Amino acid sequence: MIFHFAWRNLTTRPLRTILGLVGLSIPVLGVLGLFSLSGGLRGLVTDTLGRIQGVMVVRQGAPTPVFSDLSADLGATLEKIPGVRVAAPEVWKVAPAVEGVAAFSVGGLAKGLWSKGPSKGFFDISVVVGEDIASHRRLKNAIGPKAILPPEQGGGRYLEPGDRGRPHVIISKRTAEMHRDAAGVPKRVGDTLRIGDKPFKIVGIYETKSMILDAVILMDIETARALLGVSEDTVSAYYLEMDDPSRMGQVAAAIEAAAPNVSAMRVSEFQAPYGAILDQLDTLLLMTVSLALAVGVVGIVNTMLMSTTERFVEFGVLRANGWSRADILALVTAESATLALMAGLLGSVLALAGIELANQFVGGGVRLPVTPGLFVAGLGLSTATGLLGGLYPAWQASQLVPMDAIRIGSR
Structure with missing residues (x-):
């Protein structure tokens, strides 16, 4: 009632x-x-980190490879550790202004602070990743080569030995659509992409449908060092592929014991930060x-x-x-x-x-x-x-x- x-x-x-x-x-x-x-x-x-099967070695305490610096000589030590099949060095840094559009800090607090031109949102920030082409071609489970768009969609190709030291880049479909020409056409293979004050030729376009992975601009590690001002004896991280993926935990522990001041984590463990x-x-x-x-x-x-x-x-x-x-x-x-x-x-x-x-x-x-x-x-x-x-x-x-x-x- x-x-x-x-x-x-x-x-x-x-x-x-x-x-x-x-x-x-x-x-x-x-x-x-x-x-x-x-x-x-x-x-x-x-979902993004779950796609990547491997161990990432970074400086101890670094939340992501972008904030890590390691010795380039460490790679030889890592490949001697039992269970490690490939130790591929990489350089990771936030990209300079791409096509005159600069990144800014979380929430837009520093909008316009890095450049006088237009700036972009937090989820649009591009990251330059320089790969050692020789070692990365030995990887069996790398995402990059599999993500290249098919030829009928203008995907182009992945990095090859001939790209070493040359201003060639691979960008995502999302990045291509963000930087259109005067007619509104997205960037295509063969076009030029200006990063900082340097022109780069686009040789490949990929798509993972993850805004985290699609923010990456790939190039040769030597080219990345020259663009970002990173010395030749420094890398950001090593991506490790194992002989036996089921022993990742044991191999990671052996790496941390053999190399002081580094963290060896499965890529999925980067979810914690x-x-x-x-x-x-x-x-x-x-x-x-x-x-x-x-x-x-x-x-x-x-x-x-x-x-x-x-x-x-x-x-x-x-x-x-x-x-x-x-x-x-x-x-x-x-x-x-x-x-x-x-x-x-x-x-x-x-x-x-x-x-x-x-x-x-x-x-x-x-x-x-x-x-x-x-x-x-x-x-x-x-x-x-x-x-x-x-x-x-x-x-x-x-x-x-x-x-x-x-x-x-x-x-």
């Missing part, structure tokens, strides 16, 4: 109910959307949506306070007809919970529809997850918020003495 009364009270005041629904459903929509985005980024990292960054992102998102939820609570409190104030006569009559204070408390609480549940349903449906729509346009290997858990979280969050916001109005209404409630409500 209490829920029947609660539903009737909500439907007899449709405007106020609609305003309450909108006020609480928007924070729910924001929460689910933001955490779906976080889940999509985690999935991207997991990315996970730490995403954990911080989740915290920031939680702080942001907490403010929105606080606004939702205030909206529920305001809606229920106005509702209870207008119904003092009704509460007085109910008390005079035998309703206890607990009954009045349960009635108002049921109203706020019902309103919050409907707001949760509305916010969750809008969020799920928005996520599905976003997935039609989001590229780069990002897939925003739509899970039952997300829907349940939206309902639980809104219901808890509604209950919290309805407690004070419910308590206030339950404290009224029947005759006082009728007298005050009749004014």
Whole structure:
């Protein structure tokens, strides 16, 4: 009976109910959307790193090869370790301005700081990777050669011995589309790509459909050193392929024992630094949506306070007809919970529809997850918020003495 009364009270005041629904459903929509985005980024990292089968040797403490520097002489030591089939040296650095478009820091805080020309977003930042062509051609499971587009799509070729020391690059299809000519045509094999103040000839175009891997511009290691100002006795990392992939852990431990101040990790283990960054992102998102939820609570409190104030006569009559204070408390609480549940349903449906729509346009290997858990979280969050916001109005209404409630409500 209490829920029947609660539903009737909500439907007899449709405007106020609609305003309450909108006020609480928007924070729910924001929460689910933001955490779906976080889940999509985690999935991207997991999927990307899971494709690469091998061990990466970097300087101890370096989160990624971009921030690592190792001796070029280390490669000979690594290849002598039992179980290591190939130790391929690489140079990794953030690319200088590509076609006059410079990178900037996370969030755009340094937009325009690195150059006077246009700048690009965080996920558009290009990374130059210089490969030792001879050793990389010995790899059996390298992703690069397999990712080259087929000839009918203008894929060109992968790096060859003849590219050593020459200004030849391989770029992703995404990079080609980012840097179009005056007629709007994407870069093609044979075109020139300017990196920094130097022109490079495009000899191949690849596609992995991962925004992480597709940010890489590949070239010979000597060419990369000359472009990036890296000395000949320095590399960023070594990519190791094993005789027996099942012994990666044992070989990695042997490498760290033989070579001090280095970390040897499976490529999939690089997920940890990315996970730490995403954990911080989740915290920031939680702080942001907490403010929105606080606004939702205030909206529920305001809606229920106005509702209870207008119904003092009704509460007085109910008390005079035998309703206890607990009954009045349960009635108002049921109203706020019902309103919050409907707001949760509305916010969750809008969020799920928005996520599905976003997935039609989001590229780069990002897939925003739509899970039952997300829907349940939206309902639980809104219901808890509604209950919290309805407690004070419910308590206030339950404290009224029947005759006082009728007298005050009749004014």
